[in-house]
Amino acid sequence: MPTETLTIIGTLAGGLGLFLIAVGMITQGLKVAAGRQLRGILQHWTGTRLRSIGSGVIITALAQSSSAVTVATIGFVNAGILQLRQALGVIFGANLGTTLTGWLVAVVGLEFKIEHFALPLIGVGMLLRLTGASTRRGALGEALAGFGIFFVGIDILREAFSGLAASVELPQLSATGAPLELLALVGIGFLMTVLTQASIAAIAIILTAVSGDALPLSSAAAMVIGANIGTTSTAALAVIGATSNAKRVAAGHILFNLMTGAIALAILPGLLWLVGELGEELGLAAAPAMILALFHSVFNLLGVLLMLPFTNRLAGFLEGRFRTTEETEGRPRFLDKNVLTTPPLAVDALTHELHRILDIARRMAQTAVSTEHAPGRQIATDAGVARNLAAAIDAFVEQLGREQLSKEVADELPQTLRVLRYLLQTVDLAESIAGGKAGGAPVLRPVLAERLARYHAEVAGLLRDLDPQQAGFAVEGFMQRADQLEEHYQLLKAEFLRAGARTDIGIQDMTDTLGQLSRCRRMIQQLFKGVRLLMQLRPAAETPAAVAENVSVA
Numbered sequence: 001m002p003t004e005t006l007t008i009i010g011t012l013a014g015g016l017g018l019f020l021i022a023v024g025m026i027t028q029g030l031k032v033a034a035g036r037q038l039r040g041i042l043q044h045w046t047g048t049r050l051r052s053i054g055s056g057v058i059i060t061a062l063a064q065s066s067s068a069v070t071v072a073t074i075g076f077v078n079a080g081i082l083q084l085r086q087a088l089g090v091i092f093g094a095n096l097g098t099t100l101t102g103w104l105v106a107v108v109g110l111e112f113k114i115e116h117f118a119l120p121l122i123g124v125g126m127l128l129r130l131t132g133a134s135t136r137r138g139a140l141g142e143a144l145a146g147f148g149i150f151f152v153g154i155d156i157l158r159e160a161f162s163g164l165a166a167s168v169e170l171p172q173l174s175a176t177g178a179p180l181e182l183l184a185l186v187g188i189g190f191l192m193t194v195l196t197q198a199s200i201a202a203i204a205i206i207l208t209a210v211s212g213d214a215l216p217l218s219s220a221a222a223m224v225i226g227a228n229i230g231t232t233s234t235a236a237l238a239v240i241g242a243t244s245n246a247k248r249v250a251a252g253h254i255l256f257n258l259m260t261g262a263i264a265l266a267i268l269p270g271l272l273w274l275v276g277e278l279g280e281e282l283g284l285a286a287a288p289a290m291i292l293a294l295f296h297s298v299f300n301l302l303g304v305l306l307m308l309p310f311t312n313r314l315a316g317f318l319e320g321r322f323r324t325t326e327e328t329e330g331r332p333r334f335l336d337k338n339v340l341t342t343p344p345l346a347v348d349a350l351t352h353e354l355h356r357i358l359d360i361a362r363r364m365a366q367t368a369v370s371t372e373h374a375p376g377r378q379i380a381t382d383a384g385v386a387r388n389l390a391a392a393i394d395a396f397v398e399q400l401g402r403e404q405l406s407k408e409v410a411d412e413l414p415q416t417l418r419v420l421r422y423l424l425q426t427v428d429l430a431e432s433i434a435g436g437k438a439g440g441a442p443v444l445r446p447v448l449a450e451r452l453a454r455y456h457a458e459v460a461g462l463l464r465d466l467d468p469q470q471a472g473f474a475v476e477g478f479m480q481r482a483d484q485l486e487e488h489y490q491l492l493k494a495e496f497l498r499a500g501a502r503t504d505i506g507i508q509d510m511t512d513t514l515g516q517l518s519r520c521r522r523m524i525q526q527l528f529k530g531v532r533l534l535m536q537l538r539p540a541a542e543t544p545a546a547v548a549e550n551v552s553v554a
Contacts, residue, residue, distance in 0.1 A: 011156060014156060015153050016153070018152055018153030020201055021149060025143065025146030025149065028142065028143075029140060029142035029145075049085070049089045049308060049311050050089075051089070052090050052093065053089045053096070053304060053308070054093060055089075055090055056073075056089065056092060056097055057094075057100075058093075058097065059072075059090075059093075060094040060096075060100075061097045066094040066097065066098035066199065066200075066231055069090070069094040070091060070094060070235045070249075070253055073087050073090045073091060073249060074087075074235070074250065077245045077246065077248075084248055084252075084315045084319060087252070088252045088256075088314060091252055091256060092303075092304045092308070092311075093304075095256065095257065095260070098199060098200060098203075098231070099293070099300050101203070102203050102204075102207060102292075102293040102296045103297070105200075105203070105289070106211075106287070106293040107290065107293075118147075118149075118150075118151040118155070119152075120148070121145065121147050121151075122145045122152075124141070125142065125143070125145030125147070128141025129145060182222050182268070185222035185223050185226065186222050186225055186226035186265065188226060189202060189206065189223035189224060189225065189226025189227040189230065190229050190230040191226075192205060192223075192226075192227060193229075193230025193233065194230050199227050199228060199231035202223075203224060203227055203296065206220050207220075207292055207293065210288045210292050211288065211289040217291060217295075218268075220292050221268065221292065221295050222265070224292065224295065225261045225265060228299075229261045231257065232254040232258075235249070235250040235253045235254065236254065247321075247322040248318040248321065248322055251322070252315075252318055255314065256303065256307055259303065259307065260299065260300065260303030260307075263302065263303065263306065264302070271295065271299055274298065275291055275295045278294060282294075331392070333356070334348075334353050335349050335350070335353060335393070340396075340399055340400055340403060341403070343400060343403055343404075343406065346400050346403075347412050347413070350396065350416050350537075351416070351537045353392070353393055354416065354423070354534055354537070357386050357389050358423055358530065360386045360389075360427070361427050361430070362466065364382045364426070364430035364431070364434075365463050365524075366460060367379050367382075367434065368429075368433040368520075369433065369520060379430065379431060382427075386424065386427045387427070397413055400413065412537060415533055415536065419530050419534045419537065422527070422529045423526075425522075425526040426523055426530065429519050429520075429522055429523035433516060433520060436512065436516050442509035442512065442513055445504055448499055452492065452513070455488055456520075462478075462482070463524070465478070465481075466527060466531060468531055468534065468535050475535070482525075485524065486521070489517060489521050492517065493514060496513055496514055496517075497510070
């Protein structure tokens with residue numbers, strides 16, 4: 001390989017390296033300098049689809065990275081700050097916002113003398129960075145220095161491509177625009193983005209290649225489409241092993257870019273003609289890099305306009321995908337907005353859903369105290385299901401409270417919420433007990449170990465029978481068993497304290513065991529309170545014959 005070609009390739013690599021370093025500095029610096037403001041924009045300016053898109057454009061233009069905005073958006077969806085529909089709007093806007101960086105490259109990086117402003121930016125930026133470490137001023141300085149290095153990298157790429165055009169024949173799209181040639185150029189653009197993990201880096205390379213006459217506009221346009229599709233790789237990698245919401249946002253990003261790219265490819269000749277005409281009108285005919293930047297903006301804007309009316313349908317489609325067990329089982333089966341108009345039926349529906357949570361809470365409690373099996377993933381899954389159902393019940397009660405209610409129904413609503421709180425406390429305690437068991441069991445003397453096992457077996461039996469659905473279930477009989485369990489708890493607690501005082505058990509092991517026993521005792525109490533109140537709410541048709549009275553809960 002000739003020395004001149006090696007020099008050009010080395011220059012290209014160096015220019016690209018500087019560019020990537022600059023993008024990282026800009027993104028990191030602006031995130032630190034304006035992190036709260038960016039979060040505020042996402043929280044307060046995404047109320048409508050148009051606002052969501054506008055927020056995506058603004059934040060991407062500031063952060064200089066659509067990938068960073070996409071990853072941040074995924075995080076906000078997981079945190080509950082954004083809904084999926086809002087996130088899709090931000091993603092659409094991010095794709096449009098990243099085209100502004102293309103304009104920055106084409107207008108500033110390729111049309112002005114770099115040394116007039118790039119080096120001063122680096123100097124001022126690093127001065128701020130050195131004098132304001134760990135402050136917003138320092139972060140802003142890092143971003144300014146990044147912008148300076150950004151333009152230096154562009155200048156080096158431009159020089160390299162000027163030499164490359166004379167020594168290397170780059171792929172070009174023929175006059176016929178054969179499909180295989182077109183797909184090959186798209187694939188090159190896609191691969192460039194995947195390798196650099198920054199679509200703007202690929203766009204910058206393509207823009208400088210066009211500016212240096214190394215690529216014709218038609219070939220560059222196909223590569224830009226590929227680069228635009230390639231930016232989805234960052235989102236796809238970011239959600240490996242992530243939550244369902246993260247996967248839905250990433251899937252929305254991928255679908256948008258694929259559909260936008262497919263449409264742009266299908267009408268590529270027409271788009272190039274339209275961009276050429278617009279370029280003539282704007283006086284850009286002599287600046288091919290600006291024409292290409294215009295093409296990048298036009299086809300992304302076209303994608304946004306085409307997808308905007310279908311945002312809700314896309315969100316609905318995605319919400320039905322990547323469903324976890326918690327989401328599937330955590331969907332209410334009885335709560336329906338149609339029963340809101342008939343409040344007594346609405347209370348019955350609430351009661352049915354509370355019974356579902358009761359079954360889950362009992363199952364979790366039994367798993368947590370089991371001495372046969374260590375708690376596994378199932379207990380966390382059950383907790384997620386219970387909390388999803390609880391959120392649906394809270395929302396339903398809030399809606400029902402706005403209806404015209406009779407005194408009887410108005411009195412029952414607070415009771416449903418009390419039942420829910422007791423059951424959720426049971427879920428929390430079961431999770432806590434299971435987490436405590438993960439650290440391993442303490443080493444105990446045989447007599448103490450036997451008494452502890454006997455107590456756990458008694459608790460497990462009580463939980464098994466604490467089921468109001470069973471025929472013959474009686475509150476009075478269960479209260480007697482609960483009183484006996486309380487006596488056994490106090491005796492066992494005293495025995496452990498004596499064992500600790502005799503050093504038959506380590507103090508830490510004693511403390512941990514007593515904590516587990518206390519949580520177990522409270523779990524039984526909260527579950528029993530929930531059952532007693534729930535029996536009062538139970539629809540008359542399902543009330544066991546053995547239960548004929550109401551029982552108050554202190």
